[in-house]
Amino acid sequence: MATSNKVINNQTNQGILNGDNIVINSKALAIVGTDAVSEAMRQINPDVVAAYPITPQTAIVETFSQMVADGLVKTHLVAVESEHSAMSATIGASAAGSRVMTCTSSQGLAYMWELLHIASGLRLPIVMPNVNRALSAPINIHCDHGDSMGARDASWIQLFSENAQEAYDNTLQAVRIAENPDVLLPVMVLLDGFIISHSIDRVEIIDDEAASNFVGEFHSPYSLLDPKNPVTVGAFDSLYGYFFEFKRQQEEAMSNAVNVIKDVGQEYGKISGRSYGLFESVGMEDAEFAFVAMGSAAGTIRELVEEMRSRGIPVGMIKLRVFRPFPAKELAEALSGLKAVAVFDRSNTFAGNMGGPVFIELRSSLYDLQQRPLMINYIYGLGGRDLPIELINKAAGELGEAARSGRVKQIVNYLGLRE
């Protein structure tokens, strides 16, 4: 373990901070992604965690169980009998006014589906790391984004992580975003199964006190355990009630989250040296064509972009961090004027060759631009299929060709598919 006490002069790996010189107390650990999330949970110190084992999430709760047993946190840990019960217990504890978390993956998230809508509908600021894993059938335990994409319309904020460091950073920030009075929506922190969750990475853990101060105390606005202000949650609301209005408010909260995520990301930069926005731009200042990707694949694409840049090729990358709310306006600004954009999707919509979810939403976001870039979709990595740099290079060739010729040969493509 290396402990550092360093002064950072505004420059971070995520961008430029606005403030003065900042002092950061942190220690660097060599830990797997699941332990990085457990460390964040230790610092958050939630009142209740209810969880059920599922590969590859299990290790988060295992490490956290040890922390509970060792008295490092005051959390009530409930080893429930299923993910359905995990989310139900989490909802109950959150409605009772406490800060709660759970974790899951894949089938576990799918099994929580009906409760996901209840958590967001009740406006409960639950934070849930989800270790991305393919959905059955056939059964597969490896990474793709099909599980969390199944929850994209569940009114949960979704933050994607490129590596273990971001999984840790996102988990801490998620609490602040969820609990913001203008938001009050649950947040899902996404990290790629095995690629991030089970790989050892260098992770900077900020000082416990700084983390604790950053997260702050939770004061539930509508606690079931406040006898002076009795409330009823989730009661029957039929034809003549306000169901429609509640749903409209959820959309409003999701829109509010855009600025809250940016503010929290900047504030986090002041205690960590790593500030966050809605997405990260690499080489986009003068790019003529660009990649858009989420999760660990962005690390591999970044490698290629830097290599191509050194050869003078005007390529860039946008690493999308926030998928919900979808930063349509900001992405359109960042991509306007480009000749061509390749969108990488680690899941499919099965909508009849419409492409993956990121592609469909980004394409829709760019519709109002005066000059729209050409768009190509690459679906890759389903069920953990590897994405080597050679495949991205192949896509880069096709993207460059589209930019030169002004024509896209094939809109939806499959990278690494055996056919």
Next chain:
Amino acid sequence: MSELAMPRSWRRETKPHKFCPGCGHGLVLKALGMAVDRLEIAERVLFGCDIGCSLLAWDFFNLDTVQTHHGRTVPFIVGAKRARPHLIGIAYMGDGGGYAIGVQHLINAVMRNDRILVIIVNNTTYAMTGGQMAPTSLPGQKTETSPGGREPRTEGYPLRGPEMVASFAAEGAYIARGSVSHVQRLALFLERGLQNQIQDKGIAVVEALSTCPTNWRTNAEDTWKYLEKEMADYYPVREFVSPWKENNPRGVN
């Protein structure tokens, strides 16, 4: 053929099997293979495996096999049996699938007295995910999610599945608990469970006490001691409900 040899219903090409050394699944599946051989029903069997270590049995037999999702092997087999009553439906699950995430299906299938055989392998832990606390973990048992040992005051006592469903099982149901420490007896229980279905008497639920040295972190001697002493003390090995007490050609235990 001697029953010490590989059962005919086993698939030879997939042996040696994929379970950990010392795992009890091979013995449960040996007992099941023996029972299927004796009754000569291999052509009619639909074998369903749950999520967990039980799924490693997907290519174990020369039987039609289906991989179901977690905890839902029982309703899958119930559906198949209703559609094709001639099938012999077997739901093969662990204690996680049977007593935690899928327990409502077990309870309701027993209540409906569905004509299927449910086999629940009890190794007192969630083994496939790396040894977390299960409903069957014994008091004081150290697991990955109960590092200080299962504490009954906050985590309750282990679930006795057969005793639970025996308390409301309908006429004709067969409920028993065997152990891999006595494979012949376990095979007899499974044969009676299958007979129950063949003769349309009622549901059969057979729990098999099993071993998990990988997650228990025990050597061979301690593994068997834990199975035969501590587990068998809490989980008595016997038949709980049986229409086969009398006139059973194979005798009663």
